Amino acid sequence: WWPCKQDLNDKVENIDVYITAPANYVAVANGLQLGQTTSGNNKTTHFQHNYPIPAYLIAIAVTNYSVFTQQAGTAPNNFPVVNYIYPENLQQAQQQLAITLPIMDLFEDLFETYPFHEEKYGHAQCGFGGGMEHTTVSFMGSFGRELVAHELAHQWFGDKITCGTWNDIWLNEGFATYLSGLVVENLDGPGSFVNWKGDAIENITYFPGGSVYVPDALLDNVGRIFSNRLSYNKGAMVVNMLRFKLGDTNFYQGVKNYLADPDLAYGYAVTADLQEHLEAVSGMDLTEFFNDWVYQQGYPSYDIVTQPWGAGQVKITVNQAQSDQSVSYFEMPVPVRLYGPGGMSHNVIVDNTFNGQEFIVNVPFTVLGAEFDPENNIISANNSIVLDNAGFSLSAANLYPNPAKDHLILNLPQGLTIEKAIFYNTLGQKVLEASNESSWNVSGLSSGMHFITLTTNRGTTQMKFIKE
Numbered sequence: 001w002w003p004c005k006q007d008l009n010d011k012v013e014n015i016d017v018y019i020t021a022p023a024n025y026v027a028v029a030n031g032l033q034l035g036q037t038t039s040g041n042n043k044t045t046h047f048q049h050n051y052p053i054p055a056y057l058i059a060i061a062v063t064n065y066s067v068f069t070q071q072a073g074t075a076p077n078n079f080p081v082v083n084y085i086y087p088e089n090l091q092q093a094q095q096q097l098a099i100t101l102p103i104m105d106l107f108e109d110l111f112e113t114y115p116f117h118e119e120k121y122g123h124a125q126c127g128f129g130g131g132m133e134h135t136t137v138s139f140m141g142s143f144g145r146e147l148v149a150h151e152l153a154h155q156w157f158g159d160k161i162t163c164g165t166w167n168d169i170w171l172n173e174g175f176a177t178y179l180s181g182l183v184v185e186n187l188d189g190p191g192s193f194v195n196w197k198g199d200a201i202e203n204i205t206y207f208p209g210g211s212v213y214v215p216d217a218l219l220d221n222v223g224r225i226f227s228n229r230l231s232y233n234k235g236a237m238v239v240n241m242l243r244f245k246l247g248d249t250n251f252y253q254g255v256k257n258y259l260a261d262p263d264l265a266y267g268y269a270v271t272a273d274l275q276e277h278l279e280a281v282s283g284m285d286l287t288e289f290f291n292d293w294v295y296q297q298g299y300p301s302y303d304i305v306t307q308p309w310g311a312g313q314v315k316i317t318v319n320q321a322q323s324d325q326s327v328s329y330f331e332m333p334v335p336v337r338l339y340g341p342g343g344m345s346h347n348v349i350v351d352n353t354f355n356g357q358e359f360i361v362n363v364p365f366t367v368l369g370a371e372f373d374p375e376n377n378i379i380s381a382n383n384s385i386v387l388d389n390a391g392f393s394l395s396a397a398n399l400y401p402n403p404a405k406d407h408l409i410l411n412l413p414q415g416l417t418i419e420k421a422i423f424y425n426t427l428g429q430k431v432l433e434a435s436n437e438s439s440w441n442v443s444g445l446s447s448g449m450h451f452i453t454l455t456t457n458r459g460t461t462q463m464k465f466i467k468e
Contacts (some may be wrong), residue, residue, distance in 0.1 A: 004055040011052035020044045028066035028084045028124045052266040057132040061124050072104045077113050115160040119234035135159045146180050153179035164268035167214045174235020196375035200233045205381035207400040208323035209297045237379050244377040246282045298316045298324025304385040306370040316359045318352045318399035337374045340365030387460040403466040404444040420455040
């Protein structure tokens with residue numbers, strides 16, 4: 001209905017939009033409303049947008065909107081947030097959209113001034129589900145906090161800088177999803193953020209394959225381009241892993257530099273542009289990281305052994321399996337939390353690059369237990385971490401019958417008790433969970449290989465069996 005140049009390598013420098021509609025209706029479009037003229041029963045509303053914009057982010061809407069305005073930004077960069085709401089939803093929307101201002105403040109504090117501050121931001125209620133980040137006015141099917149945060153985040157990641165190919169859609173959707181996670185971290189606290197990341201990881205690892213970067217062969221598949229699991233959640237967790245690997249200072253400065261780059265700002269970017277800015281700030285070569293986590297598929301499963309190693313030291317041995325053969329080894333700093341008497345804990349990070357890698361780390365207490373990735377910073381699943389000492393050996397444990405048809409029994413060495421058992425199939429899906437039991441009814445499980453993650457009174461480990 002609108003002839004235009006629809007691509008990802010050129011933006012319209014500015015637009016004027018004139019909307020003629022019945023005089024009792026309210027019109028909305030990108031940019032600032034400059035004026036209205038009335039002719040008979042019709043009214044023409046003029047909007048002007050003076051920032052570069054891709055064709056897919058231009059939009060109009062007309063209905064019997066009620067309008068309310070908030071004020072955002074910090075002097076001298078103040079700007080209005082104009083909300084176009086169905087009159088029957090006005091009171092509820094006013095309550096829900098109050099959160100827009102603290103989210104705006106957070107994003108400006110973490111990154112930079114709202115990129116269209118000379119005009120406006122706003123929301124226009126619409127009839128479809130979800131939202132769409134039209135520049136300066138997001139079209140919204142609802143007003144939940146996560147959606148408000150996601151669409152606002154797109155004003156930086158997607159609208160100011162737009163993905164230069166559909167292969168790179170994660171630069172839009174992965175960042176917008178991660179910024180909604182930053183709202184959880186900053187408004188709800190670190191514990192809620194750990195849970196948010198855990199939910200994302202569970203979704204990502206539901207299937208073994210899939211890359212963040214959309215392969216050329218799948219560019220005709222709209223469902224793959226906008227995959228919630230890969231472009232949104234895995235993209236978001238890759239952003240999180242970059243933050244974890246680089247540290248907050250380098251990560252945020254690198255992203256700020258990316259947003260401010262005059263060759264990218266109000267234009268287009270590809271994955272290599274982001275990599276370049278993060279490398280420049282951190283001094284790291286991120287080629288391996290981007291190859292493993294962005295361009296190739298799957299995720300690792302870690303098998304970690306911790307052992308007392310003389311006075312005040314522990315040896316940590318890291319092994320890994322990959323869910324997809326496209327990656328020979330996922331190189332990544334690996335976080336481990338060591339536990340001691342009286343609730344003491346000590347966090348260590350080991351830079352893991354190959355199987356069987358050993359690290360000797362200092363620890364200020366006798367280690368009684370260990371936990372892998374306690375803050376859910378790494379995309380992984382079916383992990384095992386065990387404290388290997390004289391009192392804890394599963395080599396004497398007997399898991400039978402194996403293969404099993406109906407019931408599975410684990411005979412344990414003396415002094416070892418099971419606190420929790422979680423069963424996974426080969427897709428990484430949790431299929432059974434039990435507490436304080438060492439025999440299980442497995443008749444309802446599907447045939448084939450299964451893994452059991454066992455939490456004991458002396459550590460966590462993994463066993464496997466075959467279901468007939």
